[in-house]
Amino acid sequence: MSTTARGAFDPKGRRKYLNETEGRRFLQEARRLPLVQAIFCETIYYTGCRISEALNITGVDVDCEAGAVVIHTLKKRRKVSRRIPIPERLLKQLQELGIAAGGKRLLPFCRTTGWRIIKRVMKAAMIEGLQACPKGLRHGFGVRCALQQIPLPIIRDWMGHSCISTTEIYLAVKGEEERALIRKTW
Numbered sequence: 001m002s003t004t005a006r007g008a009f010d011p012k013g014r015r016k017y018l019n020e021t022e023g024r025r026f027l028q029e030a031r032r033l034p035l036v037q038a039i040f041c042e043t044i045y046y047t048g049c050r051i052s053e054a055l056n057i058t059g060v061d062v063d064c065e066a067g068a069v070v071i072h073t074l075k076k077r078r079k080v081s082r083r084i085p086i087p088e089r090l091l092k093q094l095q096e097l098g099i100a101a102g103g104k105r106l107l108p109f110c111r112t113t114g115w116r117i118i119k120r121v122m123k124a125a126m127i128e129g130l131q132a133c134p135k136g137l138r139h140g141f142g143v144r145c146a147l148q149q150i151p152l153p154i155i156r157d158w159m160g161h162s163c164i165s166t167t168e169i170y171l172a173v174k175g176e177e178e179r180a181l182i183r184k185t186w
Contacts, residue, residue, distance in 0.1 A: 007169030008139050016130045017139030019176055025125035026137070032124075037117050039093050040107050044118070044134065047071060047084045048141025048159050051114040051134050055107050059098025062106075067091055073160040084158050142170035147177055 008017050018026060023045065030041035043054045049071045061070040066083060069091070073080040086094075097106040107114070115134060122132040130136070138159075145155045156167040173181065 008143060008172060009174065010130055013174070014130050015175070016136060017143045018127065018131050018136050019140070020144075022125065022127045022131065023140055023144070026121060026127060029121045029125040033117070033121070035093070036097070036107060039090070039097060040109075040114060040117060041121055042090050043069070043086075043094070043107075044137050045141070046086050046090055048138045048145075049084075050074070050138065051111050051118070055105060055109070055111060055114055057094070057106050058103060059095075059101055059106065060103070062091065062094045062098045064091060064095055069094060071160070080160065082157055082160050139170070142167070143173060143177060146170040147173070147180060 009015060027042065027045060030038050030045070032038075033041065040054060043049065043057070044051065047054070047069060052074050053071050056072055056074070057069060061072070063070060063083065066085070067088065068083045068085045071082050071084060073082065094106060101108075109117075118134045118137065119132070122128075122136075127136075131139070142155060142159060145158070146152075152164055152167050152171075155170065156164050159167060161167045
């Protein structure tokens, strides 16, 4: 499989990630949802985790001291965890949910419901195309990290990739993101 097919663009060169403008609109619409659904959307946006990973967060996974959330990767045969720093506001909301949930999952719905919530927010934010899906949020996180010049090994760890070559796909940007990168040389 080519890097383009499995990366930030499809074989026809169409973008599969949310750009900065779409990301702002997504967050704006997500914050209009009931609190637990808004927290779910923001968690995926700010961590780049998968739906199933977000839904498995418990109160124990909220690390207030480190200002991070621990995400347990479910795609690997052995349990692998990664700690991802998150904004203070989201950290406090997750902590409050954790207190209320006891030792249970913080987000009390299934994967399909989570997928529907994200699709509904994408529609309300008028985001259309390949990027208007949960994976668009994950790819958007990777691209945002790359544009901010976060070292690839850190992005790899945050995203739970085993190989750095998987993470490198977020450096291959086009359009508005490409122009933002080149502007740094002007």
